[in-house]
Amino acid sequence: MGSLIGFASGLLFGLGLILAGMTNPAKVKAFLDLAGAWDPSLALVMGGAIALGMLLFARAARRRLAWSGAPMEIPTDRTIDRRLVLGGVLFGIGWGIGGFCPGPALVALGAELGAAQNNGLGSAAIFVAAMLAGMVLHDKFLVKG
């Protein structure tokens, strides 16, 4: 049950990213480029997601168990520290350089794996490999400094 829900959620999330145009790094960068020809699309993606998300999260907060029977695990951490800010800054620099963040990069990798894009295994695969390396690097060596 959990896996089925996980798969359906991932699939829906991926389709949403494609429809929103967010799997194209050029479009993400066009949003981040305030001084150039600015494409505000990403703001509408976030606006739409958060508007509906607020309704859904408010309802979910009253539940004790999920449909699968698993407990609701809504974060309770309220710590605002240097790691939270520095992590965001590093993430943002990487996001600005490549135009990829984790979700869209995985969807783009899926397209490359199927050679769905004609350019074959390429940018997304390189980015995802480096991203996974970065995650492991952090979790193995940089936890709680």
Add this chain to the structure above:
Amino acid sequence: MTIDWIHFTPWASLLGGLLLALAAGLYLFGHGRIAGIAGIVAGPVNALLARTGQRAEAHRLAFVGGLLLAPWVWQVVLPLPPVMVDVGTPALVLAGLLVGVGARMGNGCTSGHGVCGLSRFSLRSLVNVAAFMGAGFVTVFVLRHVV
């Protein structure tokens, strides 16, 4: 500021955003978890590569499987939009490393802090989103208009 009206896709992006919320809602109501992709990916990867004691949870692997298959399903109906990358391999490697380290250090990314965190009015997420948005704006400004 000039708006790029040619590439601006208000309706598709708004609708895509609604789908993201539906997907996050399904994961939350269905299995009680936050759809934060950095965390979802890091769990299994750590379990397999880093031996940090975490388990490769099946529902997380399934979520990643869904993301990877999304373009295949999309293609049954419509042609995929292009994936245009304007930087070379060294820059992509650097970008990936920064995104990977940053997402784990800040404990979330555009989905976990951005979509889910802001939806539940988390101040912690707002601080992280402000940090990565700000850094993203500055980085693109420097790379495109200064360097």
